Amino acid sequence: MRKIMIDAVTRIEGHAKVSIQLDDDGKVADTQLHVTQIRGFEKFTEGRPYYEMPSITARICGICPISHLLASSKACDAIMSVGVPETAALLREVLHCGQVVQSHALSFFHLSAPDLLLGMDSDPAQRNVLGLLEKFPDIARDGIALRKFGQQVIEGLAKERIHPSWVVPGGVNTPLDSAVRDKILSGLPDAKATVRRTLKFFKGILDQFKEEIEHFGNASSMYAGLVDAAGKLQLYDGGIRFKDADGKIVADHIAGRDYRNFIGEAALANSYLKAPYFKPVGFPDGVYRVGPLARLNVAKSCGTSMADAEFTEFHQRLGKIVPGSFHYHYARLIEALYGLERMEALLNDPAVLGQQIRAHAGVNCLEGVGMIEAPRGILIHHYKVNEEGAITWANLIVATGHNNLAINRSIHQVAQHFVDGNHLQEGMLNRVSAVVRAYDPCFSCSTHASGQIAMHIQLFSPQGSLLDELKSA
């Protein structure tokens, strides 16, 4: 038996490694994704005032701090038992759209485009954003421009690109200046043109990846995403819709406060990443996927014109339910277009310039759940507080956690198809990394297994034989 370690998986957010166990014939026998960080936010926030949670938990991530800021603030809204003013809700969603656009641009252009444009088997020394920049300057310029636009939206509204404190429990802390609104609106045509150009280009190269499309996590699973009352895509609000592998809705419009009736959380050996599953089916068969692909699989439409045209084509080309995880890239680009169109609609609503932007209250409920669609999938913040408002318990379920079981299965499928232990080549292992990248995982965000880590300690002799082992319950 031999073991191959991909340590670390590159061009992802956070740190992870993959182990591939080979049998005596050099074929893949087993695989596992190991998330090797622990963050501990659920524990060290105990005792902190609830209203500090948005700014504390935003530090979980430098890529999607806005997602944590929003989910946390929504949990705090629930603790205060307030509805945020209409203007504040519009502004929060505009901010969220900016976040989705910049994050999707980062994932597609900076992290995955090197595989897609330079080739899975290309020189790893050049297979990165700088190599992309050298050989495909037009694409690189588009990536830079789109990400910059998303960041400018965040900075325009919240004054800082990373870790702003603008979103607060009850709303936001300053109204939108009309000049900022006009500046964002003036940048939208170019941003939309960039995404449409990229979509056209990407659809044109899909045929080059037939083998990857066939084997990159192309397996049945359930899907979960937020939808509005009409079943349309929702990123800021809405309830969870679960669909099974055949596209049948098995649970719908689940409010954040009810998530525990439908989502269980298991712990896996050798990883700090929890493994959520669909509770009515159980663990591990209740595997489901979240994120752009899942959202387009559960929603009946996007609700904006250009994104809906792409949504229709997406399903016409690939089916009513699209099972292949390679198509996360395609779905991500459609969502970037949706984010821009949605932003435009929100900014053209006269109420977005309103001055009533924050509801004030103290603790009116001892428990609160906040839920949004982060760029990578459903994000849930769940807090309990005492009468003074100090956090007594917290639970975070992050998008990459929801995808943990699916990512593990995808790694296994890719490794079994592409990795040959007797003729090992770098491109084989890069495909294993590439399927992880397709999910755009954020492992820095995802490691929330505090208190329930499935510990498995093994003691090996110098010759490699197992001498002893210890497993926690």
Add this chain to the structure above:
Amino acid sequence: MGKVLIIGYGNPLRSDDGFGWHASRLISREVAGHDVEVITCHQLTPELAEPLSQCSRAVFIDADAEGEPGEIHLREVLPQALSSSALTHTCSPAGLLASAARLYGRCPKTVLITVSAQSFDFGDCLSPIVSAALPKVVDRVLEIACPDGGRPEF
């Protein structure tokens, strides 16, 4: 003299690593009325190639792990062939200048000002010896960015 871009970078939660961050925040308060843009960031990213291509001069401010703590170094930076890295967190000033030239056909005359650090431990304050270098660096950058008033250009 055209637009000047100042980029201060580092992690303000790792003590002296935040030197560039602290310096650029101070500088941003002093440049009103001048054709100067100040960017404060945790790390250099490929997107910075675009604003670099739109200025005639640029100043990077960073902490340095080498040298005697508090030492100030100023050196010219030239575009350098793109480095090879699988990571996206390892851009250098020279690499960014090369990116700006490759993507946008222009890159500015650039200097890098560094201060040798004493500590990269957790903490949001500069060590005293590095903190003492802060006003000197701010003055030097302002001489470069706002040369009116007899301050020398580089």
